Amino acid sequence: MTHSRGFPRPPPLSPLRRLLQRRRRWRGRRGAVERKVRRLQRLIPGGQRVHYSSDKLYVLTVEYILKLRLQVNLLHTLSKIYSSHM
Numbered sequence: 001m002t003h004s005r006g007f008p009r010p011p012p013l014s015p016l017r018r019l020l021q022r023r024r025r026w027r028g029r030r031g032a033v034e035r036k037v038r039r040l041q042r043l044i045p046g047g048q049r050v051h052y053s054s055d056k057l058y059v060l061t062v063e064y065i066l067k068l069r070l071q072v073n074l075l076h077t078l079s080k081i082y083s084s085h086m
Contacts, residue, residue, distance in 0.1 A: 013021070041047035041057065044064050050057045 037057070040061060041050065044057070044060050047057055047060055050060065
């Protein structure tokens with residue numbers, strides 16, 4: 001039997017091989033998530049002291065983003081004030 005694109009269909013996998021493939025895919029995804037969390041820990045001040053599976057890291061991230069947004073808004077307002085006085 002062939003696929004719709006004309007390639008031969010691979011032989012059916014045994015249940016054990018299907019399980020091993022699923023585990024490999026899951027391990028790859030889990031590794032990608034763990035890498036991203038470690039990278040986030042390095043970006044956020046105090047993030048490396050927090051365990052990566054903890055919700056505290058996400059709370060710290062949200063707080064950090066809000067602080068950065070506040071700083072940007074403050075600097076933008078200050079630049080408007082000082083540019084209008086010159």
